[in-house]
Amino acid sequence: MPPLGMGLVGAGVVAERHIAAIAEVSEVRVVAVTDVDPDRAHRLADRAGAAAVGDLLDLLDRPDVEVVVLTVPHALHADLAVRAAVSGRHLLVEKPLATTVADCDRIIAAAEAAGVLLWVGQQQRQFQQVRAARELLRDGAIGTPLLYSERRSNDYSRDGTRPAWFTDFALAGGGIAMLVGVHTIDRASWLLDARPVAVAGTTATPEGWQIETDAAGTIWFDTGCPAHFAWHSGRDFYHETVIVGERGQLRLDPSGLTVVDANGGTERPVEFDADREYTLSFARQYRALARTLRDGAPPEITPAEGRAAVATVHALYASAREGGDRTSIS
């Protein structure tokens, strides 16, 4: 069976990972790339052995584009996704699904009406340490989870190394919560096998900025285990998750997983090179997507889960405006 044809919209930083990952997956191939910056489109298309095309309409004119992959600024996801769905293309939309819950609903409705797959790119589910932790939790390795906490950083330095749209509310739809918080929310939901129901938190927006660079708070899930999060701006990258259960802890970091037993003994069953693993997480996402489209396997993420992450961010913003009150997620 020929590989599924991917059409990439947006040839920026994450698109480079997508291209590198697709090159490792025989079930998919890049057939076309577009970007408002034609040089970027050409550079990535050349690397992938694909065609660089002018815009989304040109991309949709190609019958070999079976899946449209959106790797563009957040606020552009909704309109582009709806147009691609109406044309009958399956969708892989980078996180966050959209910047508002109404736009998430608009994309979901368009995909349902067209009968196409809508896959949200919460690819952290594909990290080895995350998958191993989920298995251990399901096997009861640390008993019932009692407390989840996650700390991570993101670089909001304004020295030209980050795209300008990151700090432009109209395009980003928010700051650190919208950019990386959705990963924490999705990963906690998936690991705890739970749905977020309420959130309380505080956000910090630097003077003169349109978006928050820091946020901290608590998310409550329908299963009862709360998740505490602290997202901070900083040049140094860190990403640490601790899940405390009745009989031990799981600690996740970008290069592996540590299991702590009730006596404090530690074991490190999963360890790898973090940068390589990052590319592999995208490769596994494409394999999973192909299994769904080719073999009818259940999708590893549902549109409702992509929407839930965005709804949680908006409930956090509402909580922060009200001084940190517990706020329901709808």
Ligand SMILES: NC(=O)c1ccc[n+]([C@@H]2O[C@H](COP(=O)([O-])OP(=O)(O)OC[C@H]3O[C@@H](n4cnc5c(N)ncnc54)[C@H](O)[C@@H]3O)[C@@H](O)[C@H]2O)c1
């Ligand atoms: N899953 C992950 O780990 C991960 C990592 C980084 C970024 N992302 C997500 O990927 C998306 C893109 O982020 P990025 O860091 O690659 O940003 P980026 O700025 O590096 O790339 C975005 C690209 O989109 C292009 N673009 C803008 N408007 C366009 C339009 N109308 N049509 C076509 N192209 C257009 C820009 O010219 C740019 O090349 C965001 O949703 C972001 O949150 C996900």
